[in-house]
Amino acid sequence: MRITRLLSAALLAFGLSATAVAPAAADSTPSPGASSEDGAGPTRAGTSFRTATEFEQGQTATARASVGDYLYWSFPAGTGQRPTVEASVKLPETHAAETWRIDVYDGLRRRQACQYGAQTRTAAADAASVELKCVLRTVRAWAEPWANDPLPGTYYVRLTAVNLTAADLGRSVDVEVRAVSKEMGGAAAVDGSLSEPLVPGVALRNAAEDRDGDGDGDKKDSPSAVLADLEPEDGWTSGWWSSRWVWTAVGGALAALAGVAGYRLTRGTGRPSRVPPGA
């Protein structure tokens, strides 16, 4: 009996502390190091999907560009992350009203919807800057081939002026792009995974690595440039840890307690009354 009581007390304590942790784990802060590091990123932007400049999440990519350019960057995002892409454009001192837009595409160059955030914004004439923001959907580990859900892999950001006057064409602007993710935890878990993240050119790179692994040293064939190279700092998958462990463990513990309670309710205490004493 004493052991049971001890056990139940321990379980209860664990259960309580774990339930306290569970919601916190579910909506945890941006990935570690995202904002604490100095976050200086590349200082250039690409001009097409093929030449997109890569940056890590948490870094700030800057570039000096011209109004009318199509600027491309790419960053990696892994399972369970909900990336937010922010861009700010410092406009020239004098200019007409212009509309700027950010579009986000996944590794298959499919346009990804923004849940919220000002994806398109019009700067009034002579406004100093434009701020744009796009909050993507949560990146899932797997989706049906017919779905357009965000999957782990490379994400392209395209920033451009979509509405401008000919007089403003080619004027210099300073742009800044950032991507940070919120970890969505176990809520976003799905039963399935991709063999390879949606990184463009991944098949070629694997082939090149295999060739190099053979040790035949035929380096001339291996492409010196790749379409995308970076990986999220925590890897493509969110790892074995998930808030679901806590939920399930606490559920099991509570179920055990409830079981003990139920048992004691019907079993009663001590001997059944029908049994004669001393039998």
Next chain:
Amino acid sequence: MIRRKWPAAGIGVLLAALTAGLAFPSAAVAGEPTGQDAPQVDLVLDVSGSMRTRDIDGQSRMAAAKQAFNEVLDATPEEVELGIRTLGADYPGDDRKEGCKDTAQLYPVGPLDRTEAKTAVATLSPTGWTPIGPALLEAAGDFKDGNGSKRIVLISDGEDTCAPLDPCEVAREIAARGIGLTIDTLGLVPNAKLSRQLSCIAEATGGTYTSVEHQDELTERVNELVDRAAEPVVTPVATEGAASCAKAPTLESGLYTDREEFGQQRWYRVDVLPGQELRASVSVAADRAVNPDHGVLLRAVTVRDREIVRGEAAGTGRTDVLSTGLRYPKPERDDEDDEPAAETVCLAVTHSFSPGAGVKTTPGLPLELTIDVVEGPGGSSDVASFGLGRGWWLLGTLVLAGFLAGLVWGWLSRWRFAVWRTS
């Protein structure tokens, strides 16, 4: 929380170390002779009479350009092969026909001798017409064959004076030759008309247009463009899709380019083994004035014309490309009695761009196709597949089930005790 962060941080450091280790050799390799040839840049400078105008930081446009060129020549990376071409440098007369032929190679594209190149630049003085179109045509011929990146940097202060040859169309034709050439343009103190023309030339080849009003802007921009040429990029392979699947070329994993005219269909074939996943993405670039509403459709169909999956994209307004993609994981076969046969998947690309008024429809729009054939989705590593759940309903259900089980167990044990006692 803290328990969780430490391993994550550790893994982060490990990964960073790994990526740094991986990134270093590739960076070291970039300068060495690899599969890719040296990047080539041709600077095309307008030396027409209008370059005499003194409106760049109090000096003439020509002087600003010369100073910028000197600084650029000093900063050019070793591996870049740089050439200089002039337009309007030699013929001072009034004959339009002669003036429009006036373009010359000042310094050939090749390994750079800085002193020689600077001397050549110093001799220039503003003279003639502005034959942008002919100069671009000639400049495209300056490059040597090879798969390295090729870039023309056009610096001009006035629009083309050699109509009817439209420099935009020239640029498109050069791009359509499939030599992977980009034209970047810079306008010196441009008016709206020049801006439009130069940005049209740039957009035709996927380049950029910048307007310049100060000498340091010019230096900075040209330097940046030369540096950009030095960055290794993946060179796509030219291919030609067919009008039907039966005649289509079979593609393997890689990056391809093609041209697709308005209202045309392009078909390609890819072989996919059971257990593999086909990933294809396509982007169609609007390299000329197109009407504002447009779309792209990529379909994967079987050889018997059954559609498997499609990717579609539509857009409106100003755009450089419209892109979409698809995934097709081919399931593993259950019967393993015969050889696994590859399935031929036909990829059909169509676009609904329509040309703006008075725009030439040939050559077709540039199309970029990425094909990746990888292993299909494997066993799940996701926690959901371990049967783990979350949420208050899960807790409630578990507690209820536990309680009911306890009740039954208690009742059973009571009953057993009674039976055992009485028998």
